[in-house]
Amino acid sequence: MRIYALAVYLFLYIPIGIIALFSFNAGKHASQFTGFSVQWYGKALGNPFVTEAFQTSLTVALSSAVLASLFGTMAALALQSVKGKLRVAFDALIYIAVMVPGIVIGIATLIALVTVFDWLNPMLAALWPVADAAPQLSLGYGSLIAAHGLFSMALVIIIVRARVSGMDRSLIEASADLGATPWGTFRQVTLPQIFPGILAGFLLAFTFSFDDFIIAFFVAGSQTTLPIYVFSSIRRGVTPEINAIGSMVLAVSLILLITAQSILQRGRKA
Amino acid sequence: MMRPRYRTALFLLPAGAWFFAMLVLPLVVVFVFSFGERGPAGGYVPAFTFDNFLNLGSRWAAFKNTLVLAPVGTFVCLLIAYPLAYFLAIRANAKWRTLLLILVIVPFWTSILIRSYAWIFLLGGQGLPALLNALGLGNPRLINTPFAVLVGIVYGYLPLMVFPIYVSLERLDKRLLEASSDLGCTPARTFFNVTLPMSMAGVATGCMLVFILLMGEFLIPAMLGGGKVFFVGNALVDLFLQSRNWAFGSAVAMALVLVMLITVTAYMRVTRRWAGGRDDISLM
Numbered sequence: 001m002r003i004y005a006l007a008v009y010l011f012l013y014i015p016i017g018i019i020a021l022f023s024f025n026a027g028k029h030a031s032q033f034t035g036f037s038v039q040w041y042g043k044a045l046g047n048p049f050v051t052e053a054f055q056t057s058l059t060v061a062l063s064s065a066v067l068a069s070l071f072g073t074m075a076a077l078a079l080q081s082v083k084g085k086l087r088v089a090f091d092a093l094i095y096i097a098v099m100v101p102g103i104v105i106g107i108a109t110l111i112a113l114v115t116v117f118d119w120l121n122p123m124l125a126a127l128w129p130v131a132d133a134a135p136q137l138s139l140g141y142g143s144l145i146a147a148h149g150l151f152s153m154a155l156v157i158i159i160v161r162a163r164v165s166g167m168d169r170s171l172i173e174a175s176a177d178l179g180a181t182p183w184g185t186f187r188q189v190t191l192p193q194i195f196p197g198i199l200a201g202f203l204l205a206f207t208f209s210f211d212d213f214i215i216a217f218f219v220a221g222s223q224t225t226l227p228i229y230v231f232s233s234i235r236r237g238v239t240p241e242i243n244a245i246g247s248m249v250l251a252v253s254l255i256l257l258i259t260a261q262s263i264l265q266r267g268r269k270a
Numbered sequence: 271m272m273r274p275r276y277r278t279a280l281f282l283l284p285a286g287a288w289f290f291a292m293l294v295l296p297l298v299v300v301f302v303f304s305f306g307e308r309g310p311a312g313g314y315v316p317a318f319t320f321d322n323f324l325n326l327g328s329r330w331a332a333f334k335n336t337l338v339l340a341p342v343g344t345f346v347c348l349l350i351a352y353p354l355a356y357f358l359a360i361r362a363n364a365k366w367r368t369l370l371l372i373l374v375i376v377p378f379w380t381s382i383l384i385r386s387y388a389w390i391f392l393l394g395g396q397g398l399p400a401l402l403n404a405l406g407l408g409n410p411r412l413i414n415t416p417f418a419v420l421v422g423i424v425y426g427y428l429p430l431m432v433f434p435i436y437v438s439l440e441r442l443d444k445r446l447l448e449a450s451s452d453l454g455c456t457p458a459r460t461f462f463n464v465t466l467p468m469s470m471a472g473v474a475t476g477c478m479l480v481f482i483l484l485m486g487e488f489l490i491p492a493m494l495g496g497g498k499v500f501f502v503g504n505a506l507v508d509l510f511l512q513s514r515n516w517a518f519g520s521a522v523a524m525a526l527v528l529v530m531l532i533t534v535t536a537y538m539r540v541t542r543r544w545a546g547g548r549d550d551i552s553l554m
Contacts (some may be wrong), residue, residue: 005357005370008350008428012377015388015425022391071284078281081274090282093289100297101486101530103503104523107510108296111303111314111520150292153285204379211381214488214503218510227383234387234493238394246384253380261372 016250023243040244050245053229060141060216060225061209064148069202071149072156073194076164079157097154106218109147113139113219139221147219148212152205156198159264163197196263203260207253304520312514322521329522332505335491337529339416339501340484343423344431344477350424351431351476356465358432359439360447371436378429386422386493393418393494414496422490427483431476438472439465474541478534485530502526 023041027034044050079090097105117137128134167190175185213227220228226249233242307317326333358370377385392398393412403409412418442465450460488503495504502522509519 001353001357001361004353005362008354009373011425012374012428015385015392016377016380018392019384019388071288074281075285078278081278082282086282090286090289093293096297097289097293099482099534100293100527101483101503103486103488103506104300104527105293105296107506107519107523108300109292110510111516112296112299115299115314146288146292150288153288157285207379211379211383213381213383217507227381230383230387231489234390238387238391238396242387243391246381246387249381249384254376257376257379258372261376265368265372 019243019250020247023240023247025240025243028240040240041248044241044244044248047241049224049229050226053224053226056141056144056223057210057226060144060148061206063141064145064152064209065202065205067145068149068152068156068205069198072153072201073160073198075153076157076160077190077194079161080164094154094157097150098158102151102212102214105147105150106215109143109215110139110218113143139219140223143219143221144216144223144225147215148205148209151215152201152208155204155208156201159201159204160194160197163194167193196266200260200264203256203263207256207260211249211253300520300523303517304524306517306520308515308517312516314516317517322518323525325518326521326525329502329505332500332502333525333529335499336485336487336501336503339419339423339491339499340481340487343420343427343484344481346420346424347427347431347480348473348477351428352435352473355432355435355439355469355472359436359442360444371433374429374432376429378427382426382489383493385426386490389418389422389425389494393421413494414498416495416499418494419491419499422494423484423487426490427480430483431480434475434479435469435472438469438475442468471541474537478537478541481533481537482530485526485533 022033024036024038025033026037026039075090079087082090117139121134121136124137125132125134171189171193172185175189176182180188211227212225213231216225216228217231226245230242230245230249233239303314304322305318305320307315307319307321309315354374358367358374362370390413395413399409399412446464446468447460450464451457455463486503487501488507491499491501491504492507502525506519506522506526509515509522
């Protein structure tokens with residue numbers, strides 16, 4: 001039994017380990033390790049396409065995670081006191097947002113936004129005070145953030161709501177009885193209790209957006225995120241430079257995930 | 271001070287608007303477009319026709335691959351995941367259990383792109399085949415085969431299968447197992463008569479989650495199937511980004527969602543009968 005478990009863990013981690021190992025390979029091939037070198041990291045970090053894609057990914061992940069955490073937490077708190085049809089509708093939306101495959105979300109967002117933009121752009125041009133200077137709506141940062149924010153928000157609502165429902169409600173009543181204002185109660189009683197949930201939700205949302213390929217592939221417009229760059233480089237052939245980029249991406253998500261997990265676990269015990 | 275009712279509405283507004291603009295509206299557009307026609311230069315022309323749905327047969331190969339490899343992949347995941355979940359929930363040292371569980375879940379949240387790339391690297395010409403060749407074991411072709419796609423699927427989705435099964439096994443009252451063995455059952459009989467039936471809810475949840483996500487998979491077949499083993503997801507990418515046939519693409523997407531809905535509903539029915547209610551599981 002133990003040996004079996006060990007074998008599964010090896011299956012899960014050896015491929016990741018090999019990616020990391022061969023990112024330090026001096027030679028080019030996966031079948032032989034010809035010496036230690038960090039040249040591929042230098043090459044990856046010196047590649048302007050990589051740094052630009054990294055910046056795009058970082059901007060999108062940060063913005064979508066911040067917005068999702070804020071609006072998701074607000075919704076999770078408000079949903080406590082909502083019952084009836086509105087509650088059912090929200091639950092259904094959260095469920096659909098999580099369950100509909102990313103690829104369907106991606107194409108649906110693409111065609112909906114392109115259609116809406118095609119319709120709005122002429123109106124915008126006609127209404128704009130300065131002739132021929134009207135901004136053109138197009139796919140890019142905005143659509144990436146909005147599309148990633150959707151899944152992230154559903155995620156934050158699920159996680160924060162679990163914390164909210166596990167919260168000791170008598171503390172809130174006690175705080176109100178002792179004369180605290182609703183805002184004071186929120187800041188001093190509710191927020192400290194749900195904060196681990198918000199933080200974990202934020203980290204997961206960031207990781208999701210930073211790693212997402214399929215939704216970004218459709219809605220990125222002229223922007224290139226890091227996963228899109230990696231995908232198109234892999235199509236041109238396997239190189240140790242991709243291993244170096246991959247190792248860095250994995251390292252970023254591993255650090256964030258372990259942080260999120262330990263926050264959630266500590267929250268469960270407390 | 272604001273009345274609580276208005277405050278609730280105000281708090282729900284941003285999320286509600288976001289869900290409407292980025293989820294409800296796009297899905298309605300896909301539904302409407304699926305009855306339309308392709309424009310001369312691609313895109314969409316309004317129309318009301320069922321031609322796109324009648325034409326679904328032309329993408330039968332993609333549906334067939336998906337409907338074969340998704341259940342097979344789910345089943346292989348289950349076979350590998352169950353013993354591990356059993357070990358974690360019942361046999362593992364309580365001190366290490368949390369860490370071991372985190373180690374299973376973490377890969378699921380790391381980039382599936384990089385993890386699939388790892389298998390291109392391992393199964394590609396310079397990886398395992400070259401190693402096997404050097405050992406004199408022949409030079410099998412591994413990459414761009416259904417086998418490679420299956421390996422990628424199992425690698426990608428194993429964590430998602432382990433977690434719900436673990437949850438249901440962990441909740442199981444361990445005294446039942448003792449009672450069963452005290453009453454003279456062999457370990458095998460205890461397993462098949464007590465443990466397995468009581469973990470069926472977790473098994474069903476895990477299978478459903480993995481199956482749903484596999485139905486919409488694009489990356490794994492694109493990277494490890496090399497255009498030979500393609501899923502509905504790959505057909506969708508082709509229709510929307512290459513041939514720009516939005517109307518037909520929408521119909522394919524609708525068909526995909528419909529197949530998923532039917533499967534999920536059927537699954538839920540069966541699960542209810544097995545276990546009297548679905549295990550509420552979280553993905554973390």
